[in-house]
Amino acid sequence: MHVIAVLALDGVVAFDLATPLEVFGRTRLADGTTPYDVRVCGTGEEIDAGAFAVRPPHGLDAVAAADTIILPGCADPASGVPDEVTAALRTAAARGARLASICTGAFVLAATGLLDGRRATTHWAAAGMLAERFPAVRVDPDVLYVDNGPVLTSAGAAAGLDLCLHLIRRDHGSAVAADAARLSVMPLEREGGQAQFIVPQAPPTPRGSDMEPLLRWLAENCGTDLTLERIAAHAGMSTRTLNRRFREQTGTTPLQWLHRARVRRAQHLLETTGDTVDRVAAMVGFGSPTAFRERFRRVVGTSPQAYRAAFRGRTERVGSSGPARPVSR
Template sequence: MPEIAVAVIVTPGFSPFHLSIPSIIFGHERYAAGRFSLRLCAEVAGQIASDSGFSVHTEYGLEALADADMIIVPYWPDPDQLPSQLMQDALRRAHQRGAMVVGLCLGTYVLAYSGLLDGHKAATHWEYEADFCHRFPTVQLDTYALYVEDGGLVTSAGTAAALDCCLHLVRRYYGSQVANGIARSMVIPPYREGGQAQFIERPIPVTSRDSHINALLDYLRRNLQQAHTIDSLAEHVCMSRRTFTRHFLRATGMSVNDWLNSERLQFSQRLLESTGHSIEIIAGMAGFNSAVTYRQQFKKQFQVSPQDWRRTFQGREHSIDG
């Protein structure tokens, strides 16, 4: 696969943290060499001041978006601020020709102002849910998700969720082993289940039951091949069915079945990439009751068959250490 050309838009008053996430994942030689090429660009190329007293030099203007495979808006200073018509037009043209357009945190507002998200699902920081929904009623905001991909548009929740989103993009192009290797090197989780619901301020106090759910998630990951029911899991953590489902949703942002299905599919991706097991064996190891069901769920989630995923990612150079 040729290198993926990534253009990151730097805006005046940018947040260094937000800018650093795509810069290190798609620009650091150890992670990006042979996979991604990074350009920092701005409406007017040159020195762009951050909100923290220093600046970065951008060599490119928005003309760099014309041939980029992926365009990232990592930050936006103010939801009330409309992006310029020049930027909106450049993003729309890029998306129309097939480029992936990404908005991290409040960068989602830029995509929405440009009309790209009309009729699509999206994510942004949970604190801006009411404001975003009021401004953009045609966008389907998912307040649980850490990131959302829909129709060549990728958006993420606030701040550190940008890491999850960028790792998802690495996984999308180069498979889970590459993404996991980068995450391991950066000492961060390769894949965080659930969503930002666990970070939303609520009047309900945190109780010891949350630790029970966390222990249960570890148990489930070690036993994905087994059949699990809501009743058996509720009994496992000594809760009623109703209490268990409520606590599980609050802790993960997902239903039990959705969480299990997602974990099983992620596990199966690793098996497809790293083993020669048949699809039938992988389906059983991941906990699906039949290979037919597994193929259907995999295709629904990733838009390709397990066999196509294996052909794409197995046999590539996966290590970031060598």
């Protein structure tokens, strides 16, 4: 039987801890047998899991001997990793064990050096910290999980479910994974990545910079026909000077900044109105619905239709100006 060790360290996120226990523990093969032996492991001490405390029944020796090791997230990813934990994980990896992290568990995995030179992900809110603390890791904040073969990482919360289902499919095929997905009331595959779950907002405006008034004007007028020439004229400078100073202070070009502002505005409209996708495209300043769809997918990681289906509130508008009415989904 395939042994899965779920490593619970102090400050473990309860949701991340429970996810692999439930998903792998309830998995059944076609003949009804259980393919996984799931064990909660720790350093031998009682640990704080937020709303409760837990004393893992298995120690680090079980981690070193497991076939797969799951690293749940911790509430404080900057808290550091005990040396004995790092040693146990490295021993397991050298023996050929599979290691997978959920959410900020990527910080524990990165501390072993096993993510150096590899692409990895974590919760989008912690991606910047992971990249800063472990510059040898190629952090991708937009995906739900990354499969590097023996080393895998996933984003936060529900992305841990995606990762576990992916591992089941790797081990036992799509039929078994689909059954596990149904038990979790989850699709076997979700469209898009983490970008669709980030709170829609315009790109940040650098406070105190001389670009601040221009960026505010761009955000307020993103639904109008703005060309580079018109933006430069409003700023009172040449297009060449505008591009140079804009990149110096924002790290991008005026038009790229504008495109992202338009997409963020479109996300809000898709969530809160019943306007068609084509109308939303026009309202946020895209002259072509096709160009809007391509840009939206590039920024958000999914289509406008799929985004609306996932994030639409429980009220919708009748037409573009009619009253809101409740809907059932």
